[in-house]
Amino acid sequence: MGGTSLQDLAAELVIRILYFCDDYRSIVWFSAVSRRYSCLFKNSVALQLKIELDSNEMEITGDSTHNYPDLLQRLRRYRDAWIDPKPSKIKHKSAPKIFYPHLQLIPNEGMLRVNSEWHYLDTLEPLSVGSTDIEEYAFDKEQDLSVRIHTNSSFNSDRIRTIHIHLQSIASGSPHPLAQHAVLKVTVEPRLLFIAQPCQLMRNILVVIFNYSRSRLPPDIVVWDWQSGNLLYRIVPPVVGHCEAAFLDESHLVVFATDRTEYYDQQRSPTLLIYSITPPPWSPDQTGPNFRLKAIPTHTPSLRLEFPEILESALIFKPDVQSRLLHSNSIGQQILSQLAYTSAITLRLHLSMYQGKRKFVIFIGGSKLREYVRQGRSGTMQWDEWGEGATRWLENVSYDASSTPGPRYLDISRSKSSRVATLSVFNFHMPSMRRQLSQISLETNAYKQARLATRIKLIDSDNPSIVDIFKRQIVSRLPYTVVTKGWDTPFCSSWVADGEYIVGVEPRLYISVYKLYNQADANVSHGASIPSGND
DSSP, X not given: OOOOOGGGSOHHHHHHHHHTOSOHHHHHHHHTSOHHHHHHHHTOHHHHHHHHHHHTTEEEOSSSOOOHHHHHHHHHHHHHHTTSOOEEEEEEEEOTTOOSOOEEEETTTTEEEETTEEEETTTOOEEOOSOOXXXXXXXXXXXXXXXXXXXXXXXXXXXXXXEEEEEEETTTOSBOTTOSSSEEEEEEOSOEEEEXXXXXXXTTEEEEEEEESSTTOOOEEEEEETTTTEEEXXXXXXXXXXXXXXXXXXXXXXXXXXXXXXXXXXXXXXEEEEEEOOOOOOOGGGSSSEEEGGGSOEEOOSEEEEOOOBOTTOOEEOOOTTOOSEEOOOSSSEEETTEEESBOSEEEEEEEEXXXXXXXXXXXXXXXXXHHHHTTOXXXXXXXXXXXXXXXXXXXXXXXXXXXXXXXXXXXXXXXXOSSEEEEEEEOOHHHHHHHHHHHHHOOOHHHHHHHHHHEEEEOTTSOEEEOSBSSOEEEOOOEEEEEEEEOOOOOSEEEEETTEEEEEETTTEEEEEEEOOOSOTTSOOTTOOOOOOO
8 A cells, every 4th residue: 555645635635734844944845846836835825924933933913803813914014124124103202201111111001101101102191000019120011910029128228138029910919810929028148239120021930030238149039820829949150250140041030240349330250041930849938929039049041152362441331220231033923913932032141341442232033042952051151152143232322212112123213413223234144134134136127226235235244344442353154234324303312112113202302203104015925925815
C-alpha cells in the first residue's frame, strides 16, 4: 500500500498542519514548493495572519472569537505605518500646570498618563480613576489592575518597615476581584530608601525592586504571582548599586545592575543578568499575604553578561529616582486591539557618562539573549562572547523617549529656532527590516521609490559602532535600519511613542497628540505577505 503525500490531502487539512508550524519561515518555504501550495497560501487568511504574527513576535489576546481578516488588515496597516511614518495631529492642548513630565502611554486603550494623572488621548481630558490616596507604582488597563504601595513608617525611621502593596481595580479603587489577597504585606530590613518606579507587570507576574539606605547593601528584586499572592523569587544582584529589571519573555527576567563608587551619583561595573521566573514549588514563607524578605532564599541567575571595564574618567552617571535606564516593549499588553507582543524584541539601555556630557543608547537584541538561554548557556559570558553581535551603541540620539513601539526607537530632534523637526525611526528587528527594504523594490511609482530609498537606510554588520569609554575598545554590529524625514511640528521637550500614537509635551505650555496615517491599501502585499483572501 503506497504512502500518502501532502499533495493527496485536502486543502483545509494542509492549512491546519501548516498553521501549527513552529517557524513561520517554514510556511513561506513550503508555499514555494508548488503552484498548488502557492495558491493555497495566497487564499488563506489564517496562514497569512500567522506569518504576520510570528514574524512580528506577536499573539492574539482576548476571547476565542476573532475576525482574522480584520486582524490581518490592522496588523499590516500598523506595520506599514512605521515604514514611512506620517504623523497627523489629532489634538493639541495647553498644559500650564505640567512641569517635568514622566509620560506613560496605553495606545490600545487611548489613554495617556502624565506624571500621576490620566488623560483621554482624543480629548486630553482628565480621567478619574479609583483611589488616589496611595501612590500608584504599576497598572494594567486590560486587567483593570492598579498596584499601589503604602509604607507604615516615615523614611526617617530606623525601624523595620512593613510595605503594603494594594492590588486594586483601576475603575473602582476596590480590591481586585482576581487577587486572592487584596494587600500583600512585606517586612523589610534594614531601613528602606525607596521602591523603584515603575514596578513591572506582565499578565499575572509583578516585579518590585526595594532599594535600601545602607550604601553597601544590594537591592531586593521580588517576583510575585499577584493573583495567588505567592512570592515566586527573591533576587539579590551580585553587585551593589543601581538596579533595574525588564521582562525578556514570559519565562525570563533581565536585570541591569551597576556597582557603586565612593561618589553617590557615579557607578561602574555594568552587568546584565538573566533569571528564570518559571513558577517554582512554594515554601510556607512564600505564600501570602505576609512576607519577611530576609527569610526568603535568594534566586541565582541563569546567565551573567559582562561588559568590559570602564575607564576611570567615564563612570556611569546615576539617574534620579524616577528615571529609568533599561527599557523594553510591553509583553502581553495589547499594542493594538487583540494584539500583543510575546517577548522583548529590542531592549534599550541608556548610559550617561562624563558627568552627562556623553550619552549613549545601547540597543540589545532580545532574540540574541533568548538564543543564549535556549542553547543552555550558563555562568558568565564575557563581552567578546556576546556583545559585538548582540548590541548596537549609538551616541547623540534622543535620550527622552520612554516608550517605543515594539522593535523600534523614535528620535525626534529640533532646536527651538528651527521650524522643522527631524523624525528618525530606528528598527533592529530583522523581519521588519526586510519588509522595509523590500517595500523600496515593490514600489512601482518611480518618484515614491526614490523617496523611500532616500529615507530608508540600512546600517549592517559591516558598519560597526566603535566606543572608546572602556579600557578596551567596544565594537558593536547589530544591524538596523533608520527612516529619517522632516516633520513640521511644534517644539516639544519630551516625547513618547507606542502603538500608532506619538505624544509630545512642552512643560508649562502644551501637549500634542499625533496618530500615524497610512494611505496604503492593507490588501497590498509587502515582503512575505500575500494578498488576503478567504479560507
